[in-house]
Amino acid sequence: MSVSVTIARATAVLAEAGVASARVDAELLAAHVLATTRGRLLLAPDLTEEQHREYASLIAARGSRVPLQHLTGRAAFRHLDLAVGPGVFVPRPETELLVEWGLAWLRGRPDAPTVVDLCAGSGAIALSVATEHPGARVYAVEREPEALAWLRRNAAGHPVTVVAGDVTDPAVLADLDAGVDLVLCNPPYVPLTAAAGLPVEVTGHDPAAAVFGGPDGLDLFPPLLRRVSALLAPGGAVGIEHDDTHGDAVPALMRAAGFERVRLHHDLAGRPRFTTARRAGGWQDGAP
Incomplete structure (x- = not known):
């Protein structure tokens, strides 16, 4: 045949x-x-x-409805071919927009910026920055043991420092406090109330800890933003992906946490997809 x-x-x-x-x-x-x-x-x-x-x-x-990426063992993300499987969130094309914004923000900054990827999962964000902005000092933080195994596998041979830990723990990357130029994060943000409408590929195979963020999807955001604020240098920037129902809530949380220049970004379908902001001080060049 x-x-x-x-x-x-x-x-x-x-x-x-x-x-x-x-x-x-x-x-x-x-x-x-x-x-x-x-x-x-x-x-x-x-x-x-x-x-x-x-x-x-x-x-x-x-x-x-086993995910295609679990069957092939690979997931394409920007210029990367990542190893994925049970226990790690399969990166989505929407997150490429967050990375694109981060890389654009890094252009024109110091030659060796310090970049942190929180809730790193497979390492898609961290590895994209490391390969597309050579010279960056990149750290990838992940808590879940199964996801960490995939992260370490993907990061092997790349200039990315893998850190096992809770992204809200003040002790994690404490030596970088007030010295990070850019934080990028794709946290668990789907509201539990939306679970019934998700495809089986998500509810049956993506790890729940990487998908759901409590009843309204925002449980992690307040402690996460406190940690981001501590990590960033004056003028440092942050970009955080969120649910399309969070177009008002996440920018409001970021303003309440003291961030400046808060800006909501939409995906190619026009849905609210991520929010960026700056820590006060430092660069005064109009970005992001």
């Missing part, structure tokens, strides 16, 4: 199972089995009998 026919049948199976990206996922899983890229599938040979069995197993798992 040709690759194209095999993929077409797999697409039908995934569509029947309710997978929104059925064709794309069927192609990506075929590329994974054939050790090629999606763009080269038309040039690929027919699957062997063993590959057919592997592919059928992967399609069945995806049909049961």
